[in-house]
Amino acid sequence: MRRPLQLALPADPVTPSVVRQRLREWLAAWSWPADQLDDIVLAVSEAVSNSVEHAYLHQPSGMVEVRGGIETTPHRQHRVMIIVRDHGCWRAPPSDHENRRRGIPLMRAYMDSVTIGQPPDDPIGTWVVLRSKAIPLSHDALGDSDGNMTCADD
Amino acid sequence: MAEPPSCWPNILSLALPLSLADMATYRVLFEVRYGAGVHESDVGDPNSVFDAQGPPAEQVVRIDTARVVHDRAKALVVTVAGEIDLLTVKRLCFAVSAGFDQLGDDEILIVDLTGVTFLGSPGLQALVDVTNAARRRREPLRIVVDQNRPVIRPIQITGLDSVLALFDTVEHAMQPTS
Known part of the structure; x- marks a missing residue:
């Protein structure tokens, strides 16, 4: 399980629950602390829900991709970096849509940083880059050094 | 990159490192995906592509x-x-x-x-x-x-x-x- 997380799922209402389950398994394999694990799962679920709800409203439905890796900070701590990406149209949050207004503040509250923008290689898609709070992971949790991956920054 | 008219180019970009046979697999998966329910592919490892029906x-x-x-x-x-x-x-x-x-x-x-x-x-x-x-x-x-x-x-x-x-x-x- 200690591989980078890579999922590609259709933008379907069931997808957030599938992502949550996969993400839980993936973080559990890293022995990620339970409270932080819940925070990451909620934040990523919000990002995936946004893509499912809004990305493909005006075009044929497409995919939502989730990729994750573990980053090592300069202080030898570790954080999870997750990219949630769709290939639909980015739209400004509609003023009458409360879900969206709550989803983004939730993501920001639960993560250390949340960047929402357009991927450099896709002029119309949207990605959300989420970085969790950095924590010390035990040597046991990290295991072999080659299990300690850095998420590709593309 | 040209604007993709549908999600087909996304599938292709996921499948870029793969052989034509793999791409055929993706095509089948794509069709299956939109036929019923949710199916999941691990894009990093085409050999581990599998269906993961979402829970009702x-x-x-x-x-x-x-x-x-x-x-x-x-x-x-x-x-x-x-x-x-x-x-x-x-x-x-x-x-x-x-x-x-x-x-x-x-x-x-x-x-x-x-x-x-x-x-x-x-x-x-x-x-x-x-x-x-x-x-x-x-x-x-x-x-x-x-x-x-x-x-x-x-x-x-x-x-x-x-x-x-x-x-x-x-x-x-x-x-x-x-």
């Missing part, structure tokens, strides 16, 4: 409605267990709406969320909606949440603890308020 909503959340009498107070309690998200939020709304319709003259409606393991923004919005609907009907709607972190934390972070009528147990929710 009734497995993600369980909702039961029951009449409760406590100290001569009567309530209709909608008990929710599991995850409230995009998939299941409508079930919560339907259950609360049905609860209003079944409500006796001297009963109050209570939504018990102590068994909820996940509450995202669609669920938060539903709680606001049913609370507003209750106000319009002049019916009391009380929501039971304990210190269950996946429930109370998103409510507090979004400031909804000052909007929703929150109680820590069903018994407390049934006590008359001034």
Whole structure:
């Protein structure tokens, strides 16, 4: 399980629950602390829900991709970096849509940083880059050094 | 990169490092995906491509409605267990709406969320909606949440603890308020 997380799922209402389950398994394999694990799962679920709800409203439905890796900070701590990406149209949050207004503040509250923008290689898609709070992971949790991956920054 | 007219180019970009045979596999998967349900592919390892049918909503959340009498107070309690998200939020709304319709003259409606393991923004919005609907009907709607972190934390972070009528147990929710 200690591989980078890579999922590609259709933008379907069931997808957030599938992502949550996969993400839980993936973080559990890293022995990620339970409270932080819940925070990451909620934040990523919000990002995936946004893509499912809004990305493909005006075009044929497409995919939502989730990729994750573990980053090592300069202080030898570790954080999870997750990219949630769709290939639909980015739209400004509609003023009458409360879900969206709550989803983004939730993501920001639960993560250390949340960047929402357009991927450099896709002029119309949207990605959300989420970085969790950095924590010390035990040597046991990290295991072999080659299990300690850095998420590709593309 | 040219603007993709559909999600086909996305599939292709995922499959770029793959052989033509792999791409044929993706094509089949693509068609299967849009035929029924949710299927998952591990894009990093084409050999591990497999179907992962998403769980039906009734497995993600369980909702039961029951009449409760406590100290001569009567309530209709909608008990929710599991995850409230995009998939299941409508079930919560339907259950609360049905609860209003079944409500006796001297009963109050209570939504018990102590068994909820996940509450995202669609669920938060539903709680606001049913609370507003209750106000319009002049019916009391009380929501039971304990210190269950996946429930109370998103409510507090979004400031909804000052909007929703929150109680820590069903018994407390049934006590008359001034």
